[in-house]
Amino acid sequence: MAEDTAAHRRTIAERLTHLMSTGHPDGTGPRDYHAVEQASQDYAERYPGSPTISRQTVHNLRNERVANPGINSLTALANVYRVPISYFLSEGAGQGEAAAGRTPAPDPDMVLQRLDGILKVLQPDTAATLDDDARIAVLTARNCPIGRDALDGLRSGQWDERLRLPLGELAARISLPAGYFVDHRIPAADPNDLLLLGALKAQGARGIALRQVAGLPEDAFQALSPMLDLLSKADPRRRM
Incomplete structure (x- = not known):
C-alpha cells in the first residue's frame, strides 16, 4: 500500500512537472506556482463552483509531499491545463505526455x-x-x-x-x-432527464439532485410543480 501511494505521488509530480515545464497546452499555460493558483481562481470565477488550488498545494504535489491528493486539487489542475483528470491517475511509464498531448x-x-x-x-x-x-x-x-x-x-x-x-x-x-x-x-x-433538469433549473431548484427525481412518471412530476413554484418565488436569485 505504501509503495502504491508513493508511486501515485510520483506519477502526479512527474505529470504536473511536464505540464508546467511545457506551458501545456499551447506553450502559454502557467509555469510557476503562483500562476497556477491564479489560473485556477480565474477558472472558478468563470465557472462558479469549480475548485481552486493554492500555490503551496501545487508546490507540495510537484515535490511529492502530499500522501493522498484530494480530488478537488486534481480537478483544479485538470481545469487549468485542459487535460482530463485521468491524466493524473492513469498508470504506466511514459503516459504523461501521451495523456496530455495526444488525447484520443x-x-x-x-x-x-x-x-x-x-x-x-x-x-x-x-x-x-x-x-x-x-x-x-x-x-x-x-x-x-x-x-x-x-x-x-x-x-x-x-x-x-x-x-x-x-x-x-x-x-x-x-x-x-x-x-x-x-x-x-x-x-x-436521456432527453427526458435533460428536459427535467432544464425544468428544475428554470424553477430555481438547483438544490434538488437530478438523480433523485429523474425517471419519475408524469403524475409524480406534476406533483412536484407546486414545490418548484414555491422555491422559485421564495428565492428568485437562484434562477439560472
Whole structure:
C-alpha cells in the first residue's frame, strides 16, 4: 500500500512537472506556482463552483509531499491545463505526455448526436427544424464558439482538437460532465432527464439532485410543480 501511494505521488509530480515545464497546452499555460493558483481562481470565477488550488498545494504535489491528493486539487489542475483528470491517475511509464498531448480523438458522429440532443433541450422551440444557423445561435448565446466550418468538419468525419475546450466548457455550464460531448465512456443523457433538469433549473431548484427525481412518471412530476413554484418565488436569485 505504501509503495502504491508513493508511486501515485510520483506519477502526479512527474505529470504536473511536464505540464508546467511545457506551458501545456499551447506553450502559454502557467509555469510557476503562483500562476497556477491564479489560473485556477480565474477558472472558478468563470465557472462558479469549480475548485481552486493554492500555490503551496501545487508546490507540495510537484515535490511529492502530499500522501493522498484530494480530488478537488486534481480537478483544479485538470481545469487549468485542459487535460482530463485521468491524466493524473492513469498508470504506466511514459503516459504523461501521451495523456496530455495526444488525447484520443472522439467519434465526430457521437459529438454531433450529443450536441444536437442538448441543443434541442436548450432551444425546444426550434427542435423540429434545427439547422446550422439555429445551432450556431444557441451555441453563441452560451459563449461556445463553434461555427459552421467546425460543424461541417464533424459531419465529414473530421475532429478538430480546438473544439475540445469549448465543448467541455459548454457541458460544465449545463451541469453535465466536462467530457460529455467527447468521451464515449460517459453515457448519453436521456432527453427526458435533460428536459427535467432544464425544468428544475428554470424553477430555481438547483438544490434538488437530478438523480433523485429523474425517471419519475408524469403524475409524480406534476406533483412536484407546486414545490418548484414555491422555491422559485421564495428565492428568485437562484434562477439560472
